[in-house]
Amino acid sequence: MKIPPLRIGDLTVPLPIIQGGMGVRVSLARLVAAVANEGGIGTIAAVGLGDIEASKLDFERACREAFIYEIRRAKGLTKGPIAVNILGVLSNARDLIETAVREGIKFIVSGASLPLRLPEMTEDPSVNLVPIISSGRAADIVLRTWDKRYRRTADAVILEGPLAGGHLGFSIEQLQEPERYALALLLPEVLAAVKPFEDKYGRKIPVIAAGGIYTGTDIARILEAGASGVQMATRFVCTPECEVAPEFKRAYLEAREEDIVIIRSPVGLPGRAIRNRFLRSLEAGAREKIKCPYHCLATCNVAEARYCIALALVNAYQGNMEKGLVFCGQNAYRCDRIISVHDLIAELKAEIEAY
Numbered sequence: 001m002k003i004p005p006l007r008i009g010d011l012t013v014p015l016p017i018i019q020g021g022m023g024v025r026v027s028l029a030r031l032v033a034a035v036a037n038e039g040g041i042g043t044i045a046a047v048g049l050g051d052i053e054a055s056k057l058d059f060e061r062a063c064r065e066a067f068i069y070e071i072r073r074a075k076g077l078t079k080g081p082i083a084v085n086i087l088g089v090l091s092n093a094r095d096l097i098e099t100a101v102r103e104g105i106k107f108i109v110s111g112a113s114l115p116l117r118l119p120e121m122t123e124d125p126s127v128n129l130v131p132i133i134s135s136g137r138a139a140d141i142v143l144r145t146w147d148k149r150y151r152r153t154a155d156a157v158i159l160e161g162p163l164a165g166g167h168l169g170f171s172i173e174q175l176q177e178p179e180r181y182a183l184a185l186l187l188p189e190v191l192a193a194v195k196p197f198e199d200k201y202g203r204k205i206p207v208i209a210a211g212g213i214y215t216g217t218d219i220a221r222i223l224e225a226g227a228s229g230v231q232m233a234t235r236f237v238c239t240p241e242c243e244v245a246p247e248f249k250r251a252y253l254e255a256r257e258e259d260i261v262i263i264r265s266p267v268g269l270p271g272r273a274i275r276n277r278f279l280r281s282l283e284a285g286a287r288e289k290i291k292c293p294y295h296c297l298a299t300c301n302v303a304e305a306r307y308c309i310a311l312a313l314v315n316a317y318q319g320n321m322e323k324g325l326v327f328c329g330q331n332a333y334r335c336d337r338i339i340s341v342h343d344l345i346a347e348l349k350a351e352i353e354a355y
């Protein structure tokens with residue numbers, strides 16, 4: 001297959017691969033810039049960037065300043081396109097979106113709840129708004145709401161299937177039968193859901209497929225099925241450019257398929273992670289005393305949460321596996337070596353071209 005470029009709004013990139021946002025602090029400037037330099041789009045995950053101590057004093061400001069730092073650092077490393085991923089459930093989502101726009105970011109990706117009010121947070125028409133959805137129905141709800149309330153549509157849609165990493169847009173029951181919600185089955189319903197809005201607004205709304213895409217052959221197959229591009233995350237963790245601690249990458253390299261599990265996150269959504277010492281201690285009934293001075297997630301029930309997920313994700317980033325939650329996609333067990341972003345993308349390109 002000839003590698004098709006990806007067009008979103010006014011921008012065209014030669015490689016139809018978006019590196020998915022990975023919180024907390026998994027997709028930082030170096031990784032993002034490396035992917036953008038290879039012709040794809042890199043995504044900074046905005047969640048949990050603020051220094052924990054500084055956040056206790058002024059949460060919004062600590063997050064904003066760390067986010068600005070990361071955006072500027074990425075811009076210093078690439079002239080390519082940088083996206084930001086801002087979870088709708090963040091209590092400071094609006095502040096982060098306004099900050100990203102002020103910093104000249106042109107792609108805002110938002111998920112983890114339907115981003116129904118996203119257009120209200122930036123009126124700049126040059127900023128591309130990209131909702132993450134997990135079904136045709138969800139795509140329809142978001143696009144219909146945006147059309148009615150804001151007279152605009154999405155610039156692209158990310159369809160995230162059940163094999164993705166981090167928080168998932170499926171119930172625990174649905175995740176028990178992932179074949180029923182395979183990307184190849186969900187894609188036609190999402191393509192059908194965006195079609196009326198493509199017709200109404202007279203432009204294409206690219207559908208980007210995500211979740212479990214691992215090889216160039218996977219990419220070629222889903223492009224052939226009608227996706228305009230893919231979003232990949234897990235495969236970018238085991239690269240030197242990813243700035244997590246070596247212990248985090250080792251957890252991926254050593255994971256067996258049966259170590260990859262679904263958890264109930266305090267955020268109120270299921271998530272996928274590697275069963276490590278931390279998860280085993282929770283399974284054995286451990287409960288942490290949580291002091292929450294800033295309430296970073298609107299949906300976190302602090303009174304009932306058994307641990308602070310923000311802290312557990314920061315711990316993993318720092319390599320503290322006793323207390324660290326390692327998010328991953330279903331295919332993390334297939335990662336068997338550290339490979340540079342350049343070599344990984346060369347491999348993926350060769351596989352797409354060989355298809």
Ligand SMILES: Cc1cc2nc3c(=O)[nH]c(=O)nc-3n(C[C@H](O)[C@H](O)[C@H](O)COP(=O)(O)O)c2cc1C
Pocket residue numbers: 019020021022023024026045047085087110111112132160163164165166167210211212213231232233234235326327328329330331
């Ligand atoms: C470590 C990790 C952290 C993630 N964090 C986020 C996040 O903060 N926001 C988000 O929308 N998606 C997040 N995701 C999902 C990815 O952006 C992506 O859509 C998904 O993992 C793609 O599937 P793959 O990992 O199989 O390639 C995360 C995924 C991983 C592996």
